[in-house]
Amino acid sequence: MEKLKGAIFDLDGTMIDSMGVWTEVDREYLSRRNLEVPANLLLDIDEGNSFLEVARYFKDRFSLADSIEEIISEWTDLVAEHYESKIELKPGLLDFLDLLKENDIKIGIGTSNTLYLATKVLEAHGILEYFSSIVTGCREIKGKPYPDIFFKVAEELKLSPTECLVCEDVLAGIQAGKRAGMYTIGIYDAYSEPDREAIGHLADFYGRDFYEIMTHCKAKWLL
Numbered sequence: 435m436e437k438l439k440g441a442i443f444d445l446d447g448t449m450i451d452s453m454g455v456w457t458e459v460d461r462e463y464l465s466r467r468n469l470e471v472p473a474n475l476l477l478d479i480d481e482g483n484s485f486l487e488v489a490r491y492f493k494d495r496f497s498l499a500d501s502i503e504e505i506i507s508e509w510t511d512l513v514a515e516h517y518e519s520k521i522e523l524k525p526g527l528l529d530f531l532d533l534l535k536e537n538d539i540k541i542g543i544g545t546s547n548t549l550y551l552a553t554k555v556l557e558a559h560g561i562l563e564y565f566s567s568i569v570t571g572c573r574e575i576k577g578k579p580y581p582d583i584f585f586k587v588a589e590e591l592k593l594s595p596t597e598c599l600v601c602e603d604v605l606a607g608i609q610a611g612k613r614a615g616m617y618t619i620g621i622y623d624a625y626s627e628p629d630r631e632a633i634g635h636l637a638d639f640y641g642r643d644f645y646e647i648m649t650h651c652k653a654k655w656l657l
């Protein structure tokens with residue numbers, strides 16, 4: 435990529451330190467039904483990992499009587515308070531967003547989360563206005579590791595996928611970015627530690643935080 439025109443971010447674990455919340459939500463949701471969280475939860479999903487796809491997976495795997503809409507509603511209620519007041523931004527994110535904005539780089543989000551929760555946490559931190567496109571997993575769209583979400587963000591930004599970079603914390607997200615033909619940047623998150631080596635090998639660049647990523651992008655594209 436000679437010129438960077440767009441930057442696409444995952445949300446959970448990438449921009450915000452929230453992966454632990456979802457572990458607690460899984461535990462709370464299943465415990466209400468006297469079910470334990472299996473060790474291989476989510477490891478054998480055949481489809482993508484969008485919010486809708488994971489809800490369907492839960493319903494089938496645990497033979498839940500709840501409808502898909504009821505599952506999503508309960509998950510949303512469990513996590514909403516955390517997103518509004520308890521979730522922190524990853525170090526250096528705001529500085530990186532400002533750098534992109536100063537250089538007229540279009541910014542979008544491609545997340546498996548819902549639009550409601552994504553909007554809530556972005557508004558809580560005063561950064562919603564940075565993003566020109568937010569494509570979420572509550573749409574009927576194949577989730578990561580399929581590239582569909584990232585293709586849709588690029589389309590809404592009116593850019594070619596090859597003009598965009600993707601920031602992701604998990605292996606499925608990096609795989610989706612590579613399949614989309616985008617420049618992929620991995621960022622460290624403790625919950626992705628088991629896949630750190632694979633992420634670092636597959637990604638075009640891997641950073642411990644957004645300060646490292648910002649330094650890399652400045653050097654690569656003279657931002």
